[in-house]
Amino acid sequence: MSVPVERTKSGFHQRRWVALSGGVGGAKLSLGLARILGDRLTVIVNTGDDFEHLGLHISPDVDTAIYTLAGLVNPETGWGRRDETWTFMSAIAQLGGPTWFKLGDADLGMHVERTHRLRAGESLTAFCADACRRFGIAACVIPMSDDRVRTVVDTDRGTLAFQEYFVREQCQPTVRSIRFHGAEGARPSAPVLAALADPELGGIVVCPSNPFLSIDPLLAIPGLRDAVLASGVPVIAVTPIIAGRAVKGPAAKIMRELGLEPDAVSISGHYRGLIDGFVLDACDTGQERQIGVPTLVVNTLMRTLDDKIELARACLGFCERLVARPGRAQAHARAKAGS
Amino acid sequence: MSVPVERTKSGFHQRRWVALSGGVGGAKLSLGLARILGDRLTVIVNTGDDFEHLGLHISPDVDTAIYTLAGLVNPETGWGRRDETWTFMSAIAQLGGPTWFKLGDADLGMHVERTHRLRAGESLTAFCADACRRFGIAACVIPMSDDRVRTVVDTDRGTLAFQEYFVREQCQPTVRSIRFHGAEGARPSAPVLAALADPELGGIVVCPSNPFLSIDPLLAIPGLRDAVLASGVPVIAVTPIIAGRAVKGPAAKIMRELGLEPDAVSISGHYRGLIDGFVLDACDTGQERQIGVPTLVVNTLMRTLDDKIELARACLGFCERLVARPGRAQAHARAKAGS
Numbered sequence: 006m007s008v009p010v011e012r013t014k015s016g017f018h019q020r021r022w023v024a025l026s027g028g029v030g031g032a033k034l035s036l037g038l039a040r041i042l043g044d045r046l047t048v049i050v051n052t053g054d055d056f057e058h059l060g061l062h063i064s065p066d067v068d069t070a071i072y073t074l075a076g077l078v079n080p081e082t083g084w085g086r087r088d089e090t091w092t093f094m095s096a097i098a099q100l101g102g103p104t105w106f107k108l109g110d111a112d113l114g115m116h117v118e119r120t121h122r123l124r125a126g127e128s129l130t131a132f133c134a135d136a137c138r139r140f141g142i143a144a145c146v147i148p149m150s151d152d153r154v155r156t157v158v159d160t161d162r163g164t165l166a167f168q169e170y171f172v173r174e175q176c177q178p179t180v181r182s183i184r185f186h187g188a189e190g191a192r193p194s195a196p197v198l199a200a201l202a203d204p205e206l207g208g209i210v211v212c213p214s215n216p217f218l219s220i221d222p223l224l225a226i227p228g229l230r231d232a233v234l235a236s237g238v239p240v241i242a243v244t245p246i247i248a249g250r251a252v253k254g255p256a257a258k259i260m261r262e263l264g265l266e267p268d269a270v271s272i273s274g275h276y277r278g279l280i281d282g283f284v285l286d287a288c289d290t291g292q293e294r295q296i297g298v299p300t301l302v303v304n305t306l307m308r309t310l311d312d313k314i315e316l317a318r319a320c321l322g323f324c325e326r327l328v329a330r331p332g333r334a335q336a337h338a339r340a341k342a343g344s
Numbered sequence: 345m346s347v348p349v350e351r352t353k354s355g356f357h358q359r360r361w362v363a364l365s366g367g368v369g370g371a372k373l374s375l376g377l378a379r380i381l382g383d384r385l386t387v388i389v390n391t392g393d394d395f396e397h398l399g400l401h402i403s404p405d406v407d408t409a410i411y412t413l414a415g416l417v418n419p420e421t422g423w424g425r426r427d428e429t430w431t432f433m434s435a436i437a438q439l440g441g442p443t444w445f446k447l448g449d450a451d452l453g454m455h456v457e458r459t460h461r462l463r464a465g466e467s468l469t470a471f472c473a474d475a476c477r478r479f480g481i482a483a484c485v486i487p488m489s490d491d492r493v494r495t496v497v498d499t500d501r502g503t504l505a506f507q508e509y510f511v512r513e514q515c516q517p518t519v520r521s522i523r524f525h526g527a528e529g530a531r532p533s534a535p536v537l538a539a540l541a542d543p544e545l546g547g548i549v550v551c552p553s554n555p556f557l558s559i560d561p562l563l564a565i566p567g568l569r570d571a572v573l574a575s576g577v578p579v580i581a582v583t584p585i586i587a588g589r590a591v592k593g594p595a596a597k598i599m600r601e602l603g604l605e606p607d608a609v610s611i612s613g614h615y616r617g618l619i620d621g622f623v624l625d626a627c628d629t630g631q632e633r634q635i636g637v638p639t640l641v642v643n644t645l646m647r648t649l650d651d652k653i654e655l656a657r658a659c660l661g662f663c664e665r666l667v668a669r670p671g672r673a674q675a676h677a678r679a680k681a682g683s
Contacts, residue, residue, distance in 0.1 A: 059456050059457065059460045060399075060456065060459055060460040060463055061456070086435075089431070090429045090431040090449060092428070092429040092431070092448075092449035092450045092453075093432065093449045093450065093452050093453050093456070094453075095450065095453070096425075096449070096450040096451070096452070096453020096454060096457075097453045097456070097457055099453070099478060099479070100453060100454065100457045100474075100475060100478055101474070101478055102453070102456075102457045102460075109431075110429060110431035110432045110435070110449040110452075111431045111432065111434065111435040112435070113432050113435070113449075113452065113456075114431075114432050114433075114434070114435020114436045114438070114439060114441070115435065115439065117398050117399065117400070117432075117436070117441075117452075117456075118398065118435075118436055118439045118441045120399055121398045121399040121441075124399055135439075135440070136439060139438060139439055139440055140438070
């Protein structure tokens with residue numbers, strides 16, 4: 006059941022693929038995948054970072070994915086828009102409004118239009134689909150859920166909403182635990198479930214995003230986690246840690262604070278039971294022996310578009326050579342039957 | 345009662361003054377008044393033009409007044425901000441959002457911050473007071489009411505919300521009548537009533553704004569109209585029509601459509617019973633004989649800051665020489681007693 010016969014016959018262009026993604030790192034690999042797969046790619050994006058700011062619904066990871074796939078992202082930062090202007094923020098500062106979260110003028114178009122449409126009853130999923138179409142993105146970028154999930158970080162300075170921790174406090178507080186408010190009751194949208202149950206699905210790629218802040222929120226949604234486990238296709242994860250350091254963001258710092266060694270072994274261990282293969286960086290050659298699933302050792306640092314496409318192609322090829330652990334689906338079925 | 349003894353002894357700097365204003369024309373005279381009077385000026389501004397757009401509370405006339413008095417207004421248009429950028433509108437267009445109402449990036453700061461604070465329970469009056477303080481405006485700019493009043497235009501193309509008529513349809517439809525939804529039940533805010541009942545009040549200047557679209561909404565609020573009538577100080581109006589043409593906007597067109605001659609005589613007639621004096625343009629010399637109240641004939645076209653200050657000084661001096669019609673307050677008192 007886990008490996009349909011036709012899957013081994015055809016190349017990865019003939020099947021559909023799912024990426025699970027957070028912000029910048031995930032968006033980079035998603036872009037590589039999208040360049041190869043076009044409309045055969047669905048990127049399911051974390052919305053635990055979403056928040057209301059100045060009365061606007063901000064979806065940082067979804068926007069990073071969309072801007073990146075549309076070729077509109079700021080190449081300096083990996084988030085926000087290129088050729089951005091900042092006149093709005095100056096006006097907000099003049100009026101004594103909050104300035105700790107920077108909203109560019111073009112970026113603001115997304116937030117205002119999204120907030121307006123959400124208030125009018127449109128779903129975040131529908132808005133994303135429309136934005137992708139208008140930005141000329143062939144791939145499908147969808148939020149993990151239309152229900153409200155909010156990442157909350159318990160720290161030595163108290164409990165902080167994600168953006169308070171991440172942007173306002175610049176990840177300085179020491180993390181004690183991370184929770185995902187609303188995740189237990191959240192449902193994946195129909196397109197998320199359809200993508201994961203697609204009979205043409207070739208595999209699922211967990212992008213090199215922060216496992217604790219960006220991927221765990223997706224997996225904390227029971228229906229989404231179950232759909233990944235039940236998919237019957239190989240699931241691989243790509244390390245966000247290279248040589249003991251996060252390519253971007255606080256992953257390594259958080260891992261130390263949670264008592265974990267910031268390395269590929271710990272990351273792969275975090276995904277134990279979920280993944281059938283793990284992609285680690287060539288810098289970490291040697292660690293593959295301590296990883297309990299098949300590994301691929303490649304360059305995972307994505308500086309150029311070619312880097313992104315090359316890593317994406319390696320991931321797809323790696324997935325092709327794997328089989329989904331039969332135990333995973335069975336264990337899942339048993340759990341379902343027993344519940 | 346109508347002319348306190350000390351009023352004739354002191355210059356207009358020693359008293360307080362109120363201006364009733366719409367958008368661009370009213371803001372220009374308000375700026376002239378503000379340069380002379382500083383914090384002794386209260387500008388009560390029309391909010392019948394206010395509307396919700398893209399989920400934001402837009403107050404066009406209030407913003408024009410604030411930007412003008414802050415020295416931030418776009419000198420080309422008389423509304424919006426100088427040194428504006430338009431990146432937001434490009435993004436909205438990319439997303440298929442509405443583009444008929446242009447929102448500059450800096451201007452948007454005002455709308456987003458205002459909407460956010462109104463949703464948090466702050467009044468429009470309080471927001472304006474804070475904005476004035478932050479923009480360094482000594483005068484007090486306040487909306488006519490914190491209650492919702494919406495100007496609606498009945499036209500040959502149906503009933504249109506004000507901004508639909510004014511901006512989207514560019515005043516093309518033929519006006520049949522104008523109504524102010526909510527005005528009958530609206531209350532002036534405490535600062536509006538305090539300004540009009542101030543024992544130091546020297547006079548009330550109806551700015552050269554469109555009487556039908558910009559001043560009538562204020563007067564349609566019973567409590568505001570009553571407070572003007574009961575003020576016991578001279579009320580003067582400045583013509584927005586020069587040589588049969590509106591300096592800006594559709595006043596002349598609307599007057600013809602309503603069966604009125606677009607001239608100073610008609611404008612002064614529209615304010616009959618309210619005003620004690622009328623200011624008409626030197627171009628219209630001769631019409632003063634048909635105007636039933638004392639007149640002042642001066643240059644009313646305000647091109648430069650000096651023009652604005654000169655007209656403002658002339659208006660204040662004119663007010664000084666007038667006495668409030670005793671009949672106005674008495675008629676008002678009789679009406680009150682009879683009601």
